[in-house]
Amino acid sequence: MTHPDDFVIETHGLSKFFGDVHALRSVDLRVPRHSIFGFLGPNGAGKTTLMKVLLGLSRPTSGSGTIFGHDILHESVSIRERIGYLSQQPRFVEYMTARENLLFAANFFFGGPRPKVQERCEEMLELVGLRDKADRPIRNFSGGEKQRLGIALAQVNYPDLLILDEPASALDPLGRQEVLEVMGRLQKHTTIFYSTHILDDVQRVSNMVAILNRGELVASGPIEQILNGRDGVVYTVAVKGSTQGFGERFAELPWVTHTSVKSNNGTSIWQIGVSDEAKAETALLRFMLEDREVTITEFSRKRYELEEVFMEIVKGEGNGSQS
Amino acid sequence: MAANLELQRVDEWSGMRGFGNLFRKENRAWWGTRRWWVNVLVWAVILCGLTANMLFVPTIASLADEGEIARAGGLTPYVLQMGLSVFFEFGLSALAIGAVVLSQDLILGEKQNGTAEWLLSKPVTRSAYILAKAAANGLALLVLLVSLPSILAYGMFSVRLGAPYPWQPFLSAIGIMALHTVFYLTLTLAMGTIFNNRNVVLALGLGSALGGNLLGGFLKPLLPVTPWILNKTASLTASARAVPFEMGTAPLLATAFWCVALVIVALVKFERTEF
Structure with missing residues (x-):
């Protein structure tokens, strides 16, 4: 029997409409604690919308959801206290260096003592391999370095849940490899809920998978179960x-x-x-x-490749182009 | 988590969660970069340069006719009056333009480039986000654009007078200048929450700063309920002349009301903004 505390994220009939566009249709999602949860879907399937609704950046049209048992609508600040978020195109405060950005992000969570906060920022720089570039202007960072800094910023508060929106999609193979390695290192500390359309990445690092298509959750479960295909x-x-x-x-x-x-x-x-x-x-x-x-x-x-399963499900359901 | 034990969590009122850190960030954007001294230099040159021209360049005074000088009570009072007129009447408009231009990107820019989304993914209330911007930028505008040039100008008026210029009327006029500048800051912040187009935000702010007085000329009932006549109010106040209610108290109260109303508009609109 599963205990309610076993799930970090739970949504019930979560829907989001933008006028006539149904970005999310009654999504029931459960993300188990300490999983690396790959959230798959074609472009415009509604992955980013769902993440934004979970973070309180957007309001659901109907339905409800909880994170750590807190309501996503009314207890959003308490939820964000325990979350780290990396958006698809990470943003920083441009006039600050990487170290200063980390300190700034850490100050949202920690009031002191200052040496301890600084120590935490150094740990994060070490984790993502940016210690030698910590005092350089961010505008000179490569895409991979920016992404890794984004992960460090998302992780600085010891989050119980990391929400990463397409963390590796815009990167070259080396950058992707770096980001996936960092995610692997973080798994022991936190639950990772990340969206992607790179199926190979999901198969490499995830233990749980959900597939969203046209705003509808069409499959969800342990990756082994998903890889078994629909025929079991x-x-x-x-x-x-x-x-x-x-x-x-x-x-x-x-x-x-x-x-x-x-x-x-x-x-x-x-x-x-x-x-x-x-x-x-x-x-x-x-x-x-x-x-x-x-x-x-x-x-x-019989072993399915995730791509086979994904294509079968998405084509079977009809690919959407909604956002 | 064991490593987490020694760190102290932020202790802040939940309704304004994140305000302190955001306020420091906004201050840093002013005081931690060259922005502060560039603005000090620009506004001191614009406001005090023109005023100094009026006060100390003899050819300007020589252009006036004897009647005007006699009505003012002599050459020095006439020159001081001209200087006050330039500093306050032109100054208020210039600072309004400055406030609009300097604050047009504060919310709109962060909404468009994704920084606002990132910040709001932290434990930050939207009220804290808006109020931190209003407070820190208000502080910077008042110190750098209003106070420092005013101190310099006060010195110049005193030098021209040959004695300390009466501080009470001058300070009152500076208060009006400050309120006028804050109005344009809050107007631009509120427009930044409502619109997603920089041109619209600029057009509304600059339209009010530049065209408000003109519009008030056509629609006189608007003047007591808008800040559009405050240029003249400040100038008259600084000269220690009597200011009628519809030119003084009424527009001052109305402007103060609009400042509060615009902050509320910004708070309500931003609370409903979807990212």
Whole structure:
């Protein structure tokens, strides 16, 4: 049984309309504590809108939400006390250096003692690898450096939740790698809720995923579950020899949900969907090997790439262009 | 978190959460950059330069006819009157333009470039955001644009008079100048919360500063309820001359009212702004 405290973010029927444009449609979202939650969706799906509603930067048209159990509408300041946020294009106070910006951000949360606040800023500079550039003007920073500084600013208050809007999307591969590494390092301290449309990044660092399309939450859960696709757990078995009657025999197994077969150069490729993964792991291969007429040349659990699942879901739902 | 234990959390009234830090940031934008001395230099040169021209360049006085000088009570009172007229009548308009130009980007710019969104993602109330801007920028405008040139001007008037210029009327006129400048600051801040177009904000502010007096000339009932006649009020006050109610108390009270009303408009509008 899950305890309500297990979820950092919970929304119920959260909707946001801009005139006729439905940016969010009754979103029910749950973000577990200490997860790296990848929030996926095509451009204009409503990811940024949802983040802004959670942060109190925009008001929902209907529905409700809580963060740390606090209402997002009426207790926004208390929520932001415990949050770090990085917008899609991080902004800084331009006339301040990186160190000064960090000190400025830290002063929203900490009243002192000053050496301790400064020490915290130094830790953040170290974390994102910007110590040697801390006193340089921000205008000379590269995109990756600005993004890393943005993460440092978002993390300076020891947030219990980091909300990152497309933290790596505008970066080159090296910059992306740097940002993902920083996120990995932060995971032990905080819950990370980040949006992206770079599926490869999600698969590398996330343990939870939600997919938003046209303002609607179309999938949400542990990444393993999402990678199983909509068909659940599926095993792929390559069989040489006659497989006549296999279909009927599988139908006798209560934990087999569906089967399909394709022939390829004398080999039958079976896709077997199961409802009981543990049972299938121990019994499926044995069951097939009972037939002495066939040779099993391949037996594996079908692994989807996130891109496949994403494309299947988004195309299935119809891609939107709303913001 | 253990590392967090020694740090003290900010202790601030929740309704104004973030005010202190934002106020320091706004002050830093003035006093921590070259902006402060550039403005001191510019406004001292503009206001005091023209006034000094009136007070100390003999050819200016020689252009006046004898009748005018006699009516003023002599050459020195005449020159002082001209100087006060330049410093306060021209000065109020110049400072109004300065206040509009210097504050046009305070909210609008941060709304457009995303800084406001970033700041409001911190534990900051929107009221604190607006009031910190109004307070810090009001302070800077009053010190740099109003007070310092006024001190310099007071010195010049005293030198021309050959004795300390009566401080009470002069100080009262400076008060009117300050109120007038604050009005244009609050007007620009409020417009910055309402509009997303810099040209509109500038046009409304500058339109009032430059065209208000003209409009008041056509629609006289507007003068007692707007700051448009305060240029003359300040000049008359500084000369220790009597100021009728509709030129003095009425527009002063109205302007003070508008300042408060504009801050409230800014607070309400910004509270409803979506980012």
